[in-house]
Amino acid sequence: MADNSSNNEYWAANIRVIRVCLIIWALVSFGFGILLRPLLSGIPVGGSDLGFWFAQQGSIITFIVLIFFYAWRVNRLDRQYGVEE
Template identity: 70%
Template sequence: MTESKEERNKAYWAANLRLITIILCIWATVSYGFGILLRPYLMSFTVGGADLGFWFAQQGSIYTFVCLIFFYAWRMNKLDKKFGLEE
């Protein structure tokens, strides 16, 4: 019984780390990639009077971060239910 519980805990932790890794990659791509590294390529597009790279650096990364917070909470609730850890 304890071995299956340990395996379940390891699977839960692995799924949690996978989700965190994906979310951090998305955040880094939007924040650093679009706002800094790809800004010269995104300057030809405008959003609200500013080029797209500047918009991502100033507001887009914040909006993405907030969306990722809600996405993480939603996915963790589903993960908790899957592993029987819901409140």
């Protein structure tokens, strides 16, 4: 990295990606799996209701997708700011 402003821009972009991932994580795990579970209980999915599915299966699938999204996005940021390995 050439200067301090570039370093600050890189970390600001990185924190934005982390913030988006954490919001999605909280919405899926806490929101759909716990808070909205009674509203989703009438929708059948795979022999169970949608609220249970989000609490058990959907949150795990979402977490895995978030891991790959974060790695892909941060690799692009690294190339953009010239800090790739």
